[in-house]
Amino acid sequence: MSEKIRQLLSEEEVDRKIREIGEQISKDYEGKCVHLICVLKGGVFFTCELAKRITVPVSMDFMSVSSYGDDTSSSGVVRIVKDLDETIEGKDVLIVEDIIDSGRTLSHLIEILKQRNPKSLRLCTLLDKPERRVKDVKVDYVCFNIPDEFVVGYGLDYAQKYRNLPYIGVVEL
Ligand code: IMP
Numbered sequence: 616m617s618e619k620i621r622q623l624l625s626e627e628e629v630d631r632k633i634r635e636i637g638e639q640i641s642k643d644y645e646g647k648c649v650h651l652i653c654v655l656k657g658g659v660f661f662t663c664e665l666a667k668r669i670t671v672p673v674s675m676d677f678m679s680v681s682s683y684g685d686d687t688s689s690s691g692v693v694r695i696v697k698d699l700d701e702t703i704e705g706k707d708v709l710i711v712e713d714i715i716d717s718g719r720t721l722s723h724l725i726e727i728l729k730q731r732n733p734k735s736l737r738l739c740t741l742l743d744k745p746e747r748r749v750k751d752v753k754v755d756y757v758c759f760n761i762p763d764e765f766v767v768g769y770g771l772d773y774a775q776k777y778r779n780l781p782y783i784g785v786v787e788l
Pocket residue numbers: 657682688689691712713714715716717718719720721764765766767771772773
């Protein structure tokens with residue numbers, strides 16, 4: 616393990632921001648139930664913390680997708696590795712993602728989910744790298760915009776490591 620991790624966002628900063636976004640979502644969905652779709656594996660830590668801060672009724676489901684492409688860039692052709700357990704028809708769906716990079720994966724996933732007739736479909740991400748965007752994606756809730764650096768922690772991995780870090784760090788090789 617030769618890489619070093621430089622802290623970019625502290626545990627406190629991340630937790631504070633998730634509370635804020637949770638409050639905002641609770642206001643926006645007042646009188647409704649929100650159906651969270653966690654995009655595995657990276658979205659799992661964020662989804663759990665966010666769900667705890669939402670005060671309207673929450674249901675959750677999980678999906679795992681893999682994007683064809685090489686290690687550093689996704690092609691945007693998404694293969695469903697694990698599909699949702701329940702239907703999303705007629706539900707107020709909120710996709711919860713760890714990070715939006717090129718936007719390819721999410722724009723494809725949104726197209727797939729739209730065809731299943733949810734009542735509404737929104738997107739929430741912990742991190743966004745807007746500089747890297749190739750495909751336009753409407754992101755409804757963003758916790759942090761970050762520069763174009765490879766980050767880990769809070770669910771995000773580098774070769775499957777560091778997902779469990781309680782903060783967000785930059786990998787320095
Ligand atoms: P894209 O938006 O289709 O380019 O791909 C987004 C996916 O690439 C995310 O869901 C992550 O799995 C992965 N990814 C992009 N940037 C990073 C990063 O900085 N650290 C860890 N994973 C990343």
